Amino acid sequence: MKELTIYTDGACSGNPGPGGWGAVLIYGSFRKELSGACADTTNNRMELTAAIEALNALKESCKVDLYTDSAYLCRSFNEAWLDGWIANGWKTAAGKPVENQDLWQTLIDLTSTHKVRFIKVKGHSDNENNNRCDKLARDAIKSLSTK
Numbered sequence: 714m715k716e717l718t719i720y721t722d723g724a725c726s727g728n729p730g731p732g733g734w735g736a737v738l739i740y741g742s743f744r745k746e747l748s749g750a751c752a753d754t755t756n757n758r759m760e761l762t763a764a765i766e767a768l769n770a771l772k773e774s775c776k777v778d779l780y781t782d783s784a785y786l787c788r789s790f791n792e793a794w795l796d797g798w799i800a801n802g803w804k805t806a807a808g809k810p811v812e813n814q815d816l817w818q819t820l821i822d823l824t825s826t827h828k829v830r831f832i833k834v835k836g837h838s839d840n841e842n843n844n845r846c847d848k849l850a851r852d853a854i855k856s857l858s859t860k
Contacts, residue, residue, distance in 0.1 A: 714774060714775060714776050714828070715740065715775045715776070716740075716775065716777075717738060717739060717740040717771075717775055717776075717778075718739040718777070718778050718779075718780070719736060719737070719738050719739070719764075719767045719768075719777055719778070719779045719780065720737045720739075720779075720781070720834075720840075720842040720843055720845070720846050721734070721735070721736045721737075721760070721763035721767055721779065721780070721781050721783075721846055722734065722735050722736075722760070722763055722781065722782060722783075722836070722843060722846035722847045722849075722850050723735075723756055723758070723761070723763050723783070723850055724756065724759060724847060724851050724854060725755060725756040725759055726854050728755055729753060729754060729755045730753070730754075731750065731751070731752055731753070731854050731857050731858075732750065732751050732754035732755065732756065732758065732759040732850075732854060733748060733749065733750040733751075733759060733849070733850040733851060733852070733853030733854040733856075734748060734750075734759045734760070734762045734763035734766065734849075734850050734853065735747070735763060735845070735846040735847065735848065735849025735850040735853065736748070736763050736764075736767035736770075736846060737842050737846055737849075738767055738770060738771075739842075745770070746845070747766055747767060747770060747849075748849040748850060748852065748853040749762070749766060750853035750854055750856055750857050752857055757783070757785050757812070757813060758813055758816060759850065760783035760785060760786050761786060761813055761816040761817070761820060762816065763781075763846070764781065764820060765816060765819050765820060765823065767779070768820075768823040768824075768826075768827055768829070769823065771827060774826055774827055774828075775828070776827070776828045777827050777828065777829045777830070778830050778832055779830065779831050779832065780832045780833075780840075780842065780843065781831065781832070781833065781834065781843075782833070782835065782836030782837075783833075784833060786831060787831045787832070787833040789817070790829075790831045791831055795817060798811045798817070
């Protein structure tokens with residue numbers, strides 16, 4: 714099984730508002746950058762979309778270290794929030810519907826195909842790849858206004 718590193722980030726101008734996502738995929742000396750935007754979204758949707766798009770770009774099942782500055786994404790997998798939501802019929806501990814259920818279900822499917830370890834990094838810090846993803850996401854938002 715191939716092993717690779719992925720960095721992801723999402724951004725939003727207003728929340729909700731125009732949003733963008735960026736991802737950097739690293740396999741040995743190979744590096745690929747991905748990005749995209751949505752006219753009306755939330756920061757959390759863009760964080761999840763970045764992970765989805767990066768994992769969707771993989772052509773075969775891989776072992777992935779996925780670095781993100783999203784506590785929402787990391788904690789949902791690493792602290793079994795998803796397990797609780799599913800057991801509760803996609804309701805939070807407060808009994809409210811889980812937001813972004815469509816994206817969570819897609820991520821669950823992708824993590825059954827790939828062996829993914831979610832790793833939290835500090836955002837807007839000294840992590841070059843996280844900063845690159847942030848720039849890709851913000852540039853994607855800017856591209857919306859030029860279309």
